[in-house]
Amino acid sequence: MIGPYFAIDYQVHSYCSHDGKASIREQCLRAIAIGLDEIGFTEHKDFDPADPVVDQFDYRRYADEIDEAIGEFGSRLKIRMGVEVDYQQWFDHEIAAYLDDHAFDFVLGSVHYVDRKMLMTPEYIAGGTKEEAYRRYFRAVRESVEVSLIDVVGHLEYVNRRGVPAFGPYDWTPYPGQLAELFDLMIEYNVALEINTAGLRQGVGHTYPCEAHVALYAERGGRLLTIGSDSHQPADLAASYEVAAGIALKHGLTHVCTFHERSRKLVPLLKA
Numbered sequence: 517m518i519g520p521y522f523a524i525d526y527q528v529h530s531y532c533s534h535d536g537k538a539s540i541r542e543q544c545l546r547a548i549a550i551g552l553d554e555i556g557f558t559e560h561k562d563f564d565p566a567d568p569v570v571d572q573f574d575y576r577r578y579a580d581e582i583d584e585a586i587g588e589f590g591s592r593l594k595i596r597m598g599v600e601v602d603y604q605q606w607f608d609h610e611i612a613a614y615l616d617d618h619a620f621d622f623v624l625g626s627v628h629y630v631d632r633k634m635l636m637t638p639e640y641i642a643g644g645t646k647e648e649a650y651r652r653y654f655r656a657v658r659e660s661v662e663v664s665l666i667d668v669v670g671h672l673e674y675v676n677r678r679g680v681p682a683f684g685p686y687d688w689t690p691y692p693g694q695l696a697e698l699f700d701l702m703i704e705y706n707v708a709l710e711i712n713t714a715g716l717r718q719g720v721g722h723t724y725p726c727e728a729h730v731a732l733y734a735e736r737g738g739r740l741l742t743i744g745s746d747s748h749q750p751a752d753l754a755a756s757y758e759v760a761a762g763i764a765l766k767h768g769l770t771h772v773c774t775f776h777e778r779s780r781k782l783v784p785l786l787k788a
Contacts, residue, residue, distance in 0.1 A: 522783050524555070524556065526556035526598070529558065529748045532573065538748070543750055552753070552754055557582065558670070559578055601626065604630070615665060620778070622667040623665065625666030667775060668708040669702060670712065671714065674724050676715060680721075709725075711743050712745070730763050730767055731767045740773050741764055771785055
């Protein structure tokens, strides 16, 4: 057991993602060893034809490996088949059609590119200010919610992975107004917020999003939460889970969401 918590990891990758470094089976074995209650795989599905891995994801292979893992480990571990959609507004129709034709337990929406430019690359930030670079990203996340296709906003402020090296330590103070509008929209659309712990091991120094914005989400009335490590290898599975759980509870977020066949359930974060 991970502390006194109901422990989920709802952002996990395997070899079914282009950048995965372990099999689904290996991730499940690690999950059982460390006491996870539920694991949610979120293999990358890309839509931009300019992306070199756009056709890499094999849904049938993924579904078969999930079924095999459930057959082997289902009595000891809840295993959910999610997908991480690389959202860009240009591909709304393609994303919608794909999700209509392919069954998942939940859809994680993540922004890695804006206007077909990778976040915080020289191409992305050329000719603009630091604040403009961040605001463009937050607008894109808002667009991902507005299309009503996703269940969870993935690693909000992932832009910091390259933003901190490009601009120095993150100053969140210019953006609460924009984030408040985003959170209000998420609450209206019943889209959950993920606390993603990858920033704690990627040199950013805080979770995605930072604690101040987790607090703002709760202040706006948000209650739908998942926790994810963005693990691409077993060693990172559920990394810093206690940190994320502590942030959530500190700000009154007492439950986490679990999903099955796009249906959401709230589970107390603290075990009785």
